[in-house]
Amino acid sequence: PGLAIVLDVQSTLPITVTASFRPRLRLMWPATSMTANIGWDEAAHVYYLTEETRRYAGVIGCPSARDISVMPYQEEPRDVPHRFVIRVPPDLEREVVPIVIAASLEGRAAAKSAYDRILSSVRALYEQTADHFERLDRDTLTVTTPDARLDAAFRWAKVGIDKGLATNPQLGTGLLAGFRTSGDSERPGFAWFFGRDALWTTLATTSEGDFTTTRTALEFLRKYQRQDGKIPHEISQSASLVPWFDQYPYAWASADATPLYVVAHADYWRASGDREFIRQAWDSIVKAYRFSAATDSDGNGLIENTNVGHGWVEGGALYPPHEEMYLEGLWLAASRGIAELADLLQDPALASGARAAAERTRAAVEETYWMGDRGFYAFATAEPRTTAPVAEPGPNRARRQARLETLGRARLIDEDTVLPAVPLWFDLAREDRAQSEIDHLGSGSMATDWGSRILSNRSALYDPLSYHYGSVWPLFTGWTASAAYKHGRPSVGFQALAANALLTYAGALGDVTELLSGDFATPFGRSSHHQIWSEAMVVTPMVRGLLGIETADGGRTLRFAPAMPATWDRVEARAVRAGAAQYDVTFERRAGGAVARIVALGGAVRGPQRLIVAPAFPLDARVRRVTVNGAVVRHESLPIGDVQRVTVTVDAAAPTIEIVFSADEGTEVYAAPQPIEPGADNRGLRVLRARADARALHLTVEGRGGRAYPISVRTPRRLGTAEDVTALEPGAGFQRLEIR
Numbered sequence: 001p002g003l004a005i006v007l008d009v010q011s012t013l014p015i016t017v018t019a020s021f022r023p024r025l026r027l028m029w030p031a032t033s034m035t036a037n038i039g040w041d042e043a044a045h046v047y048y049l050t051e052e053t054r055r056y057a058g059v060i061g062c063p064s065a066r067d068i069s070v071m072p073y074q075e076e077p078r079d080v081p082h083r084f085v086i087r088v089p090p091d092l093e094r095e096v097v098p099i100v101i102a103a104s105l106e107g108r109a110a111a112k113s114a115y116d117r118i119l120s121s122v123r124a125l126y127e128q129t130a131d132h133f134e135r136l137d138r139d140t141l142t143v144t145t146p147d148a149r150l151d152a153a154f155r156w157a158k159v160g161i162d163k164g165l166a167t168n169p170q171l172g173t174g175l176l177a178g179f180r181t182s183g184d185s186e187r188p189g190f191a192w193f194f195g196r197d198a199l200w201t202t203l204a205t206t207s208e209g210d211f212t213t214t215r216t217a218l219e220f221l222r223k224y225q226r227q228d229g230k231i232p233h234e235i236s237q238s239a240s241l242v243p244w245f246d247q248y249p250y251a252w253a254s255a256d257a258t259p260l261y262v263v264a265h266a267d268y269w270r271a272s273g274d275r276e277f278i279r280q281a282w283d284s285i286v287k288a289y290r291f292s293a294a295t296d297s298d299g300n301g302l303i304e305n306t307n308v309g310h311g312w313v314e315g316g317a318l319y320p321p322h323e324e325m326y327l328e329g330l331w332l333a334a335s336r337g338i339a340e341l342a343d344l345l346q347d348p349a350l351a352s353g354a355r356a357a358a359e360r361t362r363a364a365v366e367e368t369y370w371m372g373d374r375g376f377y378a379f380a381t382a383e384p385r386t387t388a389p390v391a392e393p394g395p396n397r398a399r400r401q402a403r404l405e406t407l408g409r410a411r412l413i414d415e416d417t418v419l420p421a422v423p424l425w426f427d428l429a430r431e432d433r434a435q436s437e438i439d440h441l442g443s444g445s446m447a448t449d450w451g452s453r454i455l456s457n458r459s460a461l462y463d464p465l466s467y468h469y470g471s472v473w474p475l476f477t478g479w480t481a482s483a484a485y486k487h488g489r490p491s492v493g494f495q496a497l498a499a500n501a502l503l504t505y506a507g508a509l510g511d512v513t514e515l516l517s518g519d520f521a522t523p524f525g526r527s528s529h530h531q532i533w534s535e536a537m538v539v540t541p542m543v544r545g546l547l548g549i550e551t552a553d554g555g556r557t558l559r560f561a562p563a564m565p566a567t568w569d570r571v572e573a574r575a576v577r578a579g580a581a582q583y584d585v586t587f588e589r590r591a592g593g594a595v596a597r598i599v600a601l602g603g604a605v606r607g608p609q610r611l612i613v614a615p616a617f618p619l620d621a622r623v624r625r626v627t628v629n630g631a632v633v634r635h636e637s638l639p640i641g642d643v644q645r646v647t648v649t650v651d652a653a654a655p656t657i658e659i660v661f662s663a664d665e666g667t668e669v670y671a672a673p674q675p676i677e678p679g680a681d682n683r684g685l686r687v688l689r690a691r692a693d694a695r696a697l698h699l700t701v702e703g704r705g706g707r708a709y710p711i712s713v714r715t716p717r718r719l720g721t722a723e724d725v726t727a728l729e730p731g732a733g734f735q736r737l738e739i740r
Helices: 106-122 121-140 147-163 196-208 211-223 257-271 274-294 325-344 348-369 397-407 420-427 431-440 475-485 490-505 532-546
Strands: 001-008 015-021 036-041 046-051 057-061 063-066 081-088 097-104 142-144 163-166 172-175 549-552 557-560 570-578 579-591 593-602 608-613 614-620 622-628 631-633 636-640 643-651 656-664 668-672 686-692 697-702 709-712 725-731 734-739
Touching: 001 106, 001 121, 036 697, 046 106, 057 106, 063 579, 106 121, 106 656, 121 147, 142 147, 147 163, 147 196, 147 325, 147 532, 163 211, 172 211, 172 643, 196 211, 196 257, 196 532, 211 257, 211 274, 211 420, 257 274, 257 325, 257 549, 257 570, 274 325, 274 348, 325 348, 420 431, 431 475, 431 490, 431 686, 475 490, 475 532, 490 686, 532 549, 549 570, 557 579, 557 593, 622 643, 643 656, 643 697, 656 697, 668 686
Parallel strands: 557 608
Antiparallel strands: 001 097, 015 081, 036 046, 046 057, 057 097, 063 081, 142 570, 163 172, 549 557, 570 579, 579 593, 593 656, 608 643, 614 643, 622 631, 622 656, 636 643, 668 709, 686 697, 709 734, 725 734
């Protein structure tokens, strides 16, 4: 392996570039570290990094480098970087100046050979890299909206996910969890393989049509699946050098990766129609499903964390759960997914058994977790504690300790968390209860301007500095966005989606961080600045939520159900994959209604057999007629949440399909997302509900006292006023309100 840093130098006079580094020739945790040595080769202009066994070696250099380090005496401890200079004359202004870093598991000579190979092909490698990302952009789904910030964030998210695909020569190719500098440790962020991280990310790669990456990630996890069917949680880059799977606890620490493995395979099949891949993986998928099924030790329909592994929460005030609702959501989705796959592979007994299990679990979830008097689903059930709980150090410790002692006697952990967003995303909750839960997910107690907290800040357990009971994760924010869009709450969905997208510009540019404080828009000191599933949670809710693009029946059904913000007039998605075909889709408002257009690329002779178009219209809009390529067709209107879905189902055989919705305009609102200011507190407006009827616009909003919030309103009606609500002069073609 190796890499090249290419310097772009422009100067009218000779310029000297100084580079420095600290050599760290070490195996990744938990393998044993070696005593590393470093030496400068004047003739080759390289540093050699070696160790006593001579097995591991590294090379760092530049053809014009000159060492200026102060070399230590033998065994002298120090922490002074090695330094070299590169003198660039003006006549080299148009040439690339490379710094090459190479390494090998086969000693110094092999490392030098890799260095020479990279150095001799720097320009070709640069062009190959540029071409790779151009093809990634061209060949996978790309979004164009009126908000250039979202468009660019989506493209950067695709790049960020792609960079997570890594090859370990001794383990294989899979998806890493994230990147961060190692410092003095042997753990570079999360740059090793994680089961659940990869599986949540495959929902994004499948959404964008990168089926190759999805398959690669699933094949890697299949390779290391335990004999009883359990899917690994972590695989260190040094797993081949230590007894990782037998003598370390981390490989099998989680319970959620195993049902997620089934969910990801079913999701891939729905979009790709790749029957052969499912057939090859079938035994592995069934083993994973049966492993999870067997963890329901008491037969109550709820699979368990106890003696199996953590679900989402790995420690802290909410740990240990017995049956986590998040895990039950995955189990429901896995049961429905394997039923589809069993139908595909003609296993009717498994299909009917899985569907029965799903219905039993769904009933158990509603009976066990729903708290009607409080309007949300509980976090988890609990087993009797064998030791007294102790609150971790931090703010409000006494308050947290008292709450822990109360929960220590409880059998239901009745905390208001973000985790029910997962079963809501998969449409597994009762609709009336889902609407109430989204009120909680979108409120200022859970939602911040930079994303979703794991735990309501009204909880006695809340700590804005904790990893698992107060932090904001883009992962959670993506869950919230997806759940809100699924249940017709586009205001909540868009605010969550925009929070994730805008994090692209708030930290390491182009990357989305792992987690942030619950009180301030500041990443934790331990946060991986480039977390792969954080990037995925820009892609997935944009595609499946805002655009409503989903594929089913092995690519035979394509659904396009956009829910545009009020101020947008047009959205476009290019290179939408459905089985072996690709499509460009657009949705555009126009006077008297809207039009959806679906264009098959290259004829798409093997494209979907059925097309479902179901855009969201305001509840007070009236759709009078729908035509498909000029012919009037039947349509259905179904209210859900704050919108009505107007659905048309057509034969997708034509290369171009234009669906025109003739409608009387309704009323919808928009609160523009603001750039995320580092260190800012939570001050934005939360639009929870926006529903209009013939008499009034009904808004449920939350904000900070003493502030004035403008919102745009798209409506054919004239706006009036209400207490603390003022009608402003129209702007940019929209009416405006100010809420205090």
